[in-house]
């Protein structure tokens with residue numbers, strides 16, 4: 359299995375072009391993403407043919423679960439598709455678990471430097487996120503986690519996000535709180551978790567605990583969810599620079615209710631997965 363190792367702000371992926379997803383993709387994702395026994399990545403991404411769009415993307419987390427969407431991976435997939443000659447368009451249509459999304463490429467010569475992705479409309483209804491409880495939006499609502507109370511705002515971009523505003527993101531014990539919120543019974547499909555510090559109405563700082571992956575250096579859908587939550591809570595405007603441990607994304611919640619995410623994508627090496635069993 360040939361692959362390309364790519365990343366968006368250090369959120370890293372093993373990207374594989376294939377006609378279909380191989381058997382047992384969950385097992386494959388677990389071993390490929392393992393940082394000691396595999397290549398090491400925050401996700402295994404398949405670039406597949408699509409009947410409805412230019413291509414289809416599917417992503418599997420390091421724990422083997424499949425995610426509906428990934429903001430950093432879709433920028434990588436768009437770059438790969440263009441630079442490999444697979445889709446020679448600067449506005450691509452990519453089929454994902456969150457519907458067909460449109461990355462627009464910003465070129466530097468023949469290379470894709472940055473990508474702006476139309477991430478579609480944020481999903482705010484509790485039942486669609488999904489999160490248990492009465493119908494309506496979840497904005498600044500109390501959630502009790504192992505005896506501690508947090509005010510949360512829930513947003514989905516196909517995949518679920520639980521956003522919590524704090525005064526200092528550096529002080530958050532992400533490794534302790536992340537898994538407790540990810541597995542909180544209020545989230546039937548688990549959740550990604552974003553701790554967000556508002557620096558000013560145009561700038562926020564975010565640390566992410568990703569569902570099925572743990573702490574990562576960046577999360578595109580998480581940055582979009584944090585930006586939407588900031589605006590919904592009256593803490594930010596609708597355009598924000600989102601500082602993540604791996605770098606910065608620019609997020610705009612436009613008047614058409616679509617969220618646009620702009621950021622870089624990089625390819626770092628190509629390889630071949632041999633899939634040897636230990637001692638085999």
Ligand SMILES: N[C@@H](CCC[C@H](N)C(=O)O)C(=O)O
Pocket residue numbers: 369401419424425426427428429430431517518550568569570571574576577578579580
């Ligand atoms: N890193 C991603 C999100 C990847 C999927 C996530 N772990 C989930 O299970 O929803 C991003 O950049 O959006």
